Amino acid sequence: MSAYTGSQAYASRRVFQRLGQMLETLAFTFDVPIWILDKDGHILDKCLPEETACEFVHAYERGLIGCHEFHRDCMEELTTFREPVVKNCYLGLGKILCPIRIENALIGAIGVYPFFMAAYSPDEEQRLTDTAASLGVQRSTEFDDALKRVRVLDPLELQKLVRFLSGLCEEIASSSFELADTVSQLVATYDELTLLYKMSQLVGMEMAVDNICDHILQEVEQMLSPRHAFIMLVDETRHSLVTRQAVGENPQAFKRLQLDIGEGAIGEAARTGEAFILNQLDKDPAQHRLRGESLLSLVVAPMRIQDRIIGVIVAADHREQQQFVANDLKFLQALAGPTAISLEHARLSEERIRMERELAWSSIAFAAAHKLGNALFGLEGYLRRLPEILRETPDDIESLQQALESARHTMNNMKRTIQEFKDFARADELRRSPLDLNRLLHRLVVPLTESGSRWSVAESYQWDLSTLMADEDRLEQIFGELVENATHAMPDGGTLSVSTSWAHPDLLIASGLPRDTKAVCIRISDTGAGIPEENKGRIFDSFFTTRGTGTGLGLAIVRKYVELHGGRISENGTPGEGAAFSICLPLLS
Known part of the structure; x- marks a missing residue:
């Protein structure tokens, strides 16, 4: 979720990559088997200087109770203690693990068997028997051939090796993290500039409120990957926050969410205008209103137009391992300003359109009443003449036809007027x-x-x-x-x-x-x-x-x-x- 976490992950990959490139050189320089382990005790890479050493290592590890469990126990110990640890050491045989840390966080270790291969002396039969017994294995031709040339490093040489490996790990981890941090800052700057460019485009576009909310929440999902993200707008008439749009898991539950200004953590953000992160949300009104949707972590950024809060952008999660950090808050705050401007622009446009429509329809109603009223008045006059013509001059067919023709012409004008108003009212419809x-x-x-x-x-x-x-x-x-x-x-x-x-x-x-x-x-x-x-x-x-x-x-x-x-x-x-x-x-x- 955070730039720091991204830097650490990048630095870890680079540390293991550089150690992997040096592994063979280290193993042959010191003539000892060397392992690289991740923080969970899994072997990422290893180098054994001689084939006989490989045979011995396999035989030795068969004597351990589950090699991965052994490594995992070693890593747990390294989590507590900063110094290298030695495990299962007997007759100088055992495994030494030097921790690899980035910013005090354990990311892995280098494991070393402190022995090397040397010439075998026949008078060392007792050493073979004692070693096999200490490992809990039966002596065999394969075991004897592998162990005959094994010699334990001199304590001073072993101390030098441990110091060298510890220093190497620290140096590589430090330089890798500095590089990763620089890369992370560059990426964050690029992301911020990209975001500002997108937001500047959004501010200049004629978009509906819902479309703006959709765009913003897509950015939140892409950058923070929260389980839930939603935008709540202030309803000034009710003095409350109402969800306008939501994405993520079960968005319908969040679309029904409504809070009073000052109610709970989110309502308080709308009241004070303060952005915040809350990673231990406990008994918040929002949880009660959502009915079944648990929220553990929140990051909230108010949207402000001058001194007026118009709403909030919220990212939320219920996973304990997914807590929000400062960079997440910084990202939402960067979104909040342009989003507020875009939403206010859309609201004013909608208000202007609504007023223009009301004004237009008022004008239409007035014009329709005037046009149709005049036509009806004329039609009424023509129809009034018909009884007079029939009563006074029933044989005057020409006058009767003129009155009927005038009435028909007036009715056609009325129909044309009504059709024009209907066309004007339906002018938003297209069938391409x-x-x-x-x-x-x-x-x-x-x-x-x-x-x-x-x-x-x-x-x-x-x-x-x-x-x-x-x-x-x-x-x-x-x-x-x-x-x-x-x-x-x-x-x-x-x-x-x-x-x-x-x-x-x-x-x-x-x-x-x-x-x-x-x-x-x-x-x-x-x-x-x-x-x-x-x-x-x-x-x-x-x-x-x-x-x-x-x-x-x-x-x-x-x-x-x-x-x-x-x-x-x-x-x-x-x-x-x-x-x-x-x-x-x-x-x-």
């Missing part, structure tokens, strides 16, 4: 499918090319356009609205121009899209009066219209549909020469 853009545009303008039409059409299409993934109904509404507006702008006839092309970088930048976006540009223009300069900034606003009829929602809906496709629309015609609309739509595979 493969679409041939050129064919759709051609189909929409074909009626204007029929015989007797007042308008002429100029078409120019990019022949190699890729298939566009888009909502065909929505695009038909977009282009249909622009074509209809163009014909209204040319009541006495004129030319409608429709073209498609690949969007070049300058157009993309002008449209507010990245310059490397692969997009198609659709241009629809007319030769009407154009749009006055003072109206250009308002034509896409809801309810703005310069015509006596209509709701003023047509171009507002067009812009919403274009932006819903990830595109941009602009008007860049010249007043007096005609209107010209350009649409950039990114291609989606």
Whole structure:
């Protein structure tokens, strides 16, 4: 969980690697068998200078009660005592273990048999018998051949060997830990810079609160590997903390967690704004509320906007061996600042959107009431005339037809108004499918090319356009609205121009899209009066219209549909020469 633990693990691997590289040299220099053991007594590596020594060692270790148990007992003893230990020593035969420590933590040992191989003297039969007896084995030809040349190191030589190995272990461990600590600091710095970069991107993105929480908790899981991680936000109306998002084991239990401000360790962090680590959580309210989910360790970092606490980030665990350390707290604190800014930005955006929607719907309701009220008033007038016509001039069929036609026209206007409001309300829905853009545009303008039409059409299409993934109904509404507006702008006839092309970088930048976006540009223009300069900034606003009829929602809906496709629309015609609309739509595979 911590940088220190990572440094120690790296240093341990490097110590064993360097000792392994030196093992053969040490064994042959001192002419003794040498082992390397890990902290649990397992043999990691060994070197025996002669084959006969190997035979003797095997015979010797068969006399021990479980070689691994023997090594494990030695390591337990080394954990308590800092000096080398000698085990099962008899007639100078035994195993000497020199501890290997990193920052006072035992990571292993070097084991040495303090004997060497020398010439055999026939008058040493008694030594062979005594040695076999001390080992608890029967003498045999194999045993005698292995033991005949074994000689115990001189005590002074043995002392020098032990001192040398102890010093070597200390030097290698110290240098390895310094290197590992440096590497760990570099890695931690890199991780911190990477985190700051990710957080800076997050702050600048338009994201929902839940999406931000998901991103942050993924970072916590990746860096700390806790059993549980969750984000709680302050509910100011209830003066409490409520879980907004949770990951890990049984996240649903944590999503239901709610605490009063100041209640328990987590609630206290929200009250004081102090970050902390707690590795012995006992009878905390959070444990009671979770009902069955035990928590032993916590690391909590409050999220602050100026002097206001908006929530907390929490990592928790129930494993005794997985305790949090200072670097874990530092990591959460580094996350908390950018997360608070991102969440506050998202909250303000959601609040702004909510207010804009309320304002828009208020305007819609007012406009709908006004439009439909006027239409109903007119319809009522036409319907009131029908009884009068039938009573006073029952044979005046022409007047009756005019009244009915006026009523029908008013009803159609009402239906069109209602449909426009419905389209505006549903402007957030898309159903994408493969679409041939050129064919759709051609189909929409074909009626204007029929015989007797007042308008002429100029078409120019990019022949190699890729298939566009888009909502065909929505695009038909977009282009249909622009074509209809163009014909209204040319009541006495004129030319409608429709073209498609690949969007070049300058157009993309002008449209507010990245310059490397692969997009198609659709241009629809007319030769009407154009749009006055003072109206250009308002034509896409809801309810703005310069015509006596209509709701003023047509171009507002067009812009919403274009932006819903990830595109941009602009008007860049010249007043007096005609209107010209350009649409950039990114291609989606």
